[in-house]
Amino acid sequence: xxxxxxxxxxxxxxxxxxxxxxxxxxxxxxxxxxxxxxxxxxxxxxxxxxxxxxxxxxxxxxxxxxxxxxxxxxxxxxxxxxxxxxxxxxxxxxxxxxxxxxxxxxxxxxxxxxxxxxxxxxxxxxxxxxxxxxxxxxxxxxxxxxxxxxxxxxxxxxxxxxxxxxxxxxxxxxxxxxxxxxxxxxxxxxxxxxxxxxxxxxxxxxxxxxxxxxxxxxxxxxxxxxxxxxxxxxxxxxxxxxxxxxxxxxxxxxxxxxxxxxxxxxxxxxxxxxxxxxxxxxxxxxxxxxxxxxxxxxxxxxxxxxxxxxxxxxxxxxxxxxxxxxxxxxxxxxxxxxx
Ligand code: FNR
Numbered sequence: 001x002x003x004x005x006x007x008x009x010x011x012x013x014x015x016x017x018x019x020x021x022x023x024x025x026x027x028x029x030x031x032x033x034x035x036x037x038x039x040x041x042x043x044x045x046x047x048x049x050x051x052x053x054x055x056x057x058x059x060x061x062x063x064x065x066x067x068x069x070x071x072x073x074x075x076x077x078x079x080x081x082x083x084x085x086x087x088x089x090x091x092x093x094x095x096x097x098x099x100x101x102x103x104x105x106x107x108x109x110x111x112x113x114x115x116x117x118x119x120x121x122x123x124x125x126x127x128x129x130x131x132x133x134x135x136x137x138x139x140x141x142x143x144x145x146x147x148x149x150x151x152x153x154x155x156x157x158x159x160x161x162x163x164x165x166x167x168x169x170x171x172x173x174x175x176x177x178x179x180x181x182x183x184x185x186x187x188x189x190x191x192x193x194x195x196x197x198x199x200x201x202x203x204x205x206x207x208x209x210x211x212x213x214x215x216x217x218x219x220x221x222x223x224x225x226x227x228x229x230x231x232x233x234x235x236x237x238x239x240x241x242x243x244x245x246x247x248x249x250x251x252x253x254x255x256x257x258x259x260x261x262x263x264x265x266x267x268x269x270x271x272x273x274x275x276x277x278x279x280x281x282x283x284x285x286x287x288x289x290x291x292x293x294x295x296x297x298x299x300x301x302x303x304x305x306x307x308x309x310x311x312x313x314x315x316x317x318x319x320x321x322x323x324x325x326x327x328x329x330x331x332x333x334x335x336x337x338x339x
Pocket of ligand 1: 008009010111139208231287288
């Protein structure tokens with residue numbers, strides 16, 4: 001990978017405090033092992049929004065998989081399908097939705113950025129719906145792109161062959177994500193955007209980027225089908241809290257009424273189990289997917305997913321957690337000192 005591409009993927013906003021915090025929240029979490037429970041090997045399969053997933057895991061939406069491997073989103077979709085888990089396809093996917101759908105054999109969700117030009121957004125949603133996508137994930141934490149200093153220092157621009165395959169090309173310049181976001185994204189959205197999405201599509205709607213109980217309550221009131229706790233992988237507000245640290249309070253407000261997912265810093269199977277114990281129904285995996293893709297295309301993504309699912313199964317088995325539904329706060333050790 002070229003250094004500036006590596007920086008674009010790995011980097012976060014500002015001093016990368018929220019990026020580091022996401023990981024630290026997991027590494028200081030300890031799970032309680034249980035013995036002689038008779039539970040046998042843990043079963044990671046679960047049901048989310050009425051669909052069976054082989055594990056409580058999905059691929060997070062990330063722009064331009066074609067940037068790291070020419071197999072692009074199609075390779076990722078093939079690996080997600082083989083693992084029996086969904087792929088959330090970015091508004092800025094590098095390949096056409098129809099091609100990704102052909103390569104996929106597990107659910108595809110569309111991540112939606114709402115542009116100032118609603119018509120462009122509406123057409124994007126229609127195209128995904130026609131291609132068989134099953135849900136909309138509205139990213140709500142990006143009224144503008146965070147200041148990612150690595151990209152600013154590198155003067156990062158996409159190579160000319162990397163373009164958003166499902167957005168209009170005429171008159172648009174997407175080569176600088178930073179500049180495009182300032183002109184293209186609608187910075188003044190409010191909760192009525194959920195009604196607008198409902199008016200253009202019958203698909204379930206999730207909001208991605210909720211970090212407070214107040215906003216979770218508003219999301220429930222707005223009638224969303226699911227909430228994704230996310231700080232955009234530490235790429236937006238540098239001073240943001242770690243996602244794992246806000247999960248329990250958000251889960252208390254949601255109270256099982258909506259699907260609740262989390263992303264940011266999931267790197268190990270035990271991280272998945274910790275998130276389930278704190279109230280998530282499932283998690284999304286970001287950067288490690290692009291690492292696998294960069295190294296070995298579809299096979300690389302498949303191996304990353306295999307490893308995480310195997311580690312999750314191991315963690316479930318060693319904690320006496322027979323099923324995903326059995327994961328609760330009793331799995332968590334009380335912190336020895338205040339965090
Ligand atoms: C992202 N993320 C993201 N989110 C989104 O809603 N739409 C997008 O297009 C992108 N693009 C994107 C590109 C790259 C290179 C990265 C690393 C991330 C954020 C992503 O969905 C997710 O929230 C985080 O990546 C999860 O954190 P981890 O697993 O990477 O720590």
